[in-house]
Amino acid sequence: MIVLKDILYKVTLEKVVGNTATAIRELHFDSRKIGLDDVFVAIKGTISDGHEYIKKAVDQGAIAIICEVLPEQMVNGVTYVEVADSQQALAIMAANYYENPSEEIMLIGATGTNGKTTITTLLYNLFLGLGYTCGLLSTVKVMIGAKEYKATHTTPDSLTINKYLRAMVDAGIEYCFMEVSSHGIAQKRTEALRFDGGIFTNLSHDHLDYHKDFAEYRNVKKQFFDDLPKNAFSLVNIDDKNGAFMLQNTNSKKYTYALKSIADYKAHVLENHFGGLLLKIESHELWVKLIGNFNAYNVLAIYASAKLLDVDTIELLQQLSTLESVSGRFQYTVSREQKITAIVDYAHTPDALKNVLETINAIRTGNEELITVVGCGGDRDATKRPKMGNIASQLSTKVIFTSDNPRTENPDTIIEEIESGVSPENFKKMLSITDRKQAIKTACQMAMENDIILIAGKGHETYQEINGERFDFDDFKIVTNLLTNLKK
Template identity: 50%
Template sequence: MATALAELLRPLNILEAKGPQEMEIEKIEFDSRKAGPRSVFVAVRGTQTDGHRYIAQAVEAGSTAVVCEAIPEAVQPGIAYIRVANASEALGLMADVWHGHPSRQLKLVGVTGTNGKTTTVTLLYDLFSALGYKAGLLSTVRNKIGAAELAATHTTPDALSIHGLLREMVDTGCDFAFMEVSSHAAHQRRIAGLHFAGGVFTNITHDHLDYHKTFKAYIEAKKMFFDILPATAFALVNLDDKRGGVMLQNTKAGRYTFSLREMADFRARLLGNNMAGLHLMIDGQEVYSRLMGEFNAYNLLAVYGVACLLGQDPVEALTAASQLKAAEGRFDYVSPPGASKIGIVDYAHTPDALEKVLQTIAGFLEPGSRVITVVGCGGDRDKAKRPVMAEVACRLSQQVVLTSDNPRTEDPEQILKEMQAGVPGLAAHMVLSIVNRKEAIRTAVALAQPGDVILVAGKGHEKYQEIGQERLPFDDKAVLAEALEQQP
């Protein structure tokens, strides 16, 4: 497939152009190692490296056009150089043209927030599938095109991948697509060129400050998503989060709210919340769900709101919603046959998420039973939350085992020391620090008595552990299940 360069450049705000502009392009690429004959190379400035350093390499590999933020001093004859203000944004706009504007050919809904993104998009995918539609899913856990499943490696893939996946969804007959929109993706313009039918805001708490530096910048990154929504879209926000109203400021989209506590467009009352699941009153209808915890009441309400805003029958949507299951690694029960202890694996990797999960467990706990929490913090990430995570775990558990999460290039012992700074003095006796995550989980199970709950938090669905530069196989759920079988 070849496309005229002029066609690809049409949506861009070009600041400067050098060299021939009339040519056919057979490939768009932002990785110089993948550049080839008659390709256009987009020099994206990333967090690890700058694509401008590899322009010459891309040209040598056959690229006949370069889109960049700074044209090199030494330009090659016969090569088109196009200067733009933001190459990342240009990549998304060009990818949209290249793939034939796929996001305009289905209903694309993006979900953003600190917690609940994966669960919400997964529930939306499952709900619309249950309603008889073919849907697509872009999430941290998995990407799906109809029933076909693809591996997922980032919350929001690169712009080329997103538009390519959406093209596949359209070509295979998908009517809807649901995707997580991370603050990184919004800030890095990885959602450029996408036409959203709607956007959802779940909540916001301190996270990713290693990248955004300040909480204000983090909020602004989330808000960028709502700022780009078109007037034809809807913006649905959690009114019980004080930043929900902020997300609606300046958006062109139709404004809608959901709440468990305030008057809102979509409102629910929590009538019951126990081991059997949730009992809700939504729009005058009683709804029973197998999902547990108040946080899942918010997720379900958001999903119901989206369904209504996308034209679905409210009663049918609620009926289908009552059958939904949680996403993998989200309040995931692990209780092998014969086990007298309850294991739970959850992705909670922020103080707020950990607190919500532990509060939910506390509401289910039988008299005399205890909660033993295994938790760590990732390396090369927001350090400010490390002592806070430990404090939350100590406050809401009866025993805590601090351990490695994904230490990456940091010393895991040092990460644990920074977590230990948040352990209250009176709680020191109830805290163990075990660097080896497998040993930490086994120890927690060994410490548990019949009826106790062991929460393994932080990694959820992940099937690996990042240590140094390596990504090694590791599955919290499998390790916890094995320990429970050996020490039932």
Template identity: 55%
Template structure:
């Protein structure tokens, strides 16, 4: 149990009304979890304001309340801690409550539109391969050393973050690598954390359903680097025009990486094929099973971060050569009759363009590329026509299908995508709302040597339709269809 008086040590308190000796043993921000022994933090969310549920939390038995303003109703025997920003305070209180675990870890955050999962996961794998126990927060899964935990958000809530980090420290982890989403930055989910380093991948069209404007999206990402300390490093991709924007007025030690121009960490693709590529990284050659310029950038970010964390060049390159692709990220599946399927999580126009360009750089004369792609429902609608446009311009044939339609009509989403296809190119496009049928059709259209790109879902093993998640894994479907056709 911790006395609420300690909260003043962890976050800035405007007013403490009530007995400071009252104690709590758990922090909650959902009134449904507010029971005896809990501290309820009333947070103003995107859709719900926790201040409207203070009375419910009190009735449920919580011990104390953190809020931005006192409720109109008077409550005796319940202490209130008034703060300026309860979302920020939640992170700082959670950090203090769990003993500031981020200060006991070498914590590195990865932010940007594309590449976050790959870079964070590969850093985790690289450091474990070098003998360092490490933790991971990613879209695919969270890890405490070798122990796998389920992942529900790209970046968990502040209480979960700090609780798991404390478990990482207790398990002997020295490093922790985490994806940092723009939502998490904007919603103060990372408040109170102390980072050893931050990595910027790129910034392209995404999440405008939440941020509304691209400028707001940029500012959300930049805020992460604004808060890095002078003892941290900031590693940015200068192949993206926003790379140096991220570190304007940044106090951290700024490092750059690039595959196109001079930088602190530089890579060049010497040879590329479906089996992998030969890279030159800072004048040293290394073979890797990854392919594509975007993956060269990802590996360069991993290399640069490892060097910035004090690891030796030769050991980093050796470990880098042993890494394998992340689930659902340019994952290849071969059929017995010579068809190659590529499954990738690409769900933004830029990510889709990168994957298609990579395939086109490798495919030989006479080999056709058939792309199967959809767009998520209840998300940014403006990227739908762009995704279709990119697919059509880079592919021989395109099958537009459903992704996670959620509450939307799948055909309506496909119609939105079709708006991006010029009339002269519509002969190349087929729409099949049933995703399994779309993949099956793509396979049936192939001849030996052809390539199928199934984009958008990657590692996901479900399809969300009308609020219900049904089991669906692109990789399983492809393998099943390949086996049927043997």
């Protein structure tokens, strides 16, 4: 039997009306899921306010209400608890409800603008290869051992996180690798979790539709490291100017990694090809199947994390050499006849797009055309659109601007905003095709032997979101099919 007062442990209570010794069944913040003897946590969201659904929750059988503002009318037999912050209360209550599973597993979080998915997924694959039982909480998927679940957010809500962690603990999982987004930190989803390590990748222009400005975005990321316990480690990319900032107030053990700066863990790129990278990490030469300098940083972060988790160096190097790229992260195919290389990447920020294009340009001989297909998502940070247009047109031979996930916005308007960043000297490179499949098809038709096509922005996503509906759409499948059937 679960008692209300037990899951309220460590929650800062403003006022209580009713009995906290009452037995409860389940905990929800979605009023539609409330049943008899459940607890409803009213959260003020960006779209709706959960306080408006308190009466509905009570009518459906809620035995307790957790809220920031007590309702004017209260029902006898229902316990009302006023808290200062409902999101924080939910995180603490969720951890208590599932008996604090993060304290029974080695939980490693990765945060930053780019690289989170690659690092967490490859750490999961690495540790599996080393014989450990592992879990994964990422943008692409959730893994409990070998069992896969569909991911809906980069960082799920606190109830879902703790539910998955409890399932991992019950399944005997030793390590969980988790993406930690700025939204997740800001909305207190990770508040009551005990992390054993935190990794900072980099910070660049993203999510400024949600955060007021870059400083707030940076400070939210820093909060993750500020909250790490003394026995945890913080591992930061010191080549990023924000790396040192992340370490300023943390009580955790501090470590750095870099390609350029003096650091605890250092690597050099010796060779960079479409087949992979030859790296020198500390005193070891290592060939990996990942491509580009940005992946050199990811590999180094993985190496350093594994070393901090006491993995044997020789075993670690052997496993690193077997790792494959993550779905939608510099995922490429080469057409059999024309030898056209098509690359699909999630690059949806100016910095990520620049990294991918610079990587391709560093590898190609210069005799090939580089055709980029790119768009920007709707209902998201609009200020990055002209920057994306400028970078794509500067660093590509030809560029096709197209629709991404327009959501509720007009895709043509988004494309116009992307085009506004293109310099006059690059106008001749530019083409705009709203229909994304047609844009990819056009790129395939334009490409000649040995040319390179980059399709950026959606990566692993298998849908396109238009006016609240999701339609099947997989960049990699589409371009592979088009190149297979290409006739010239």
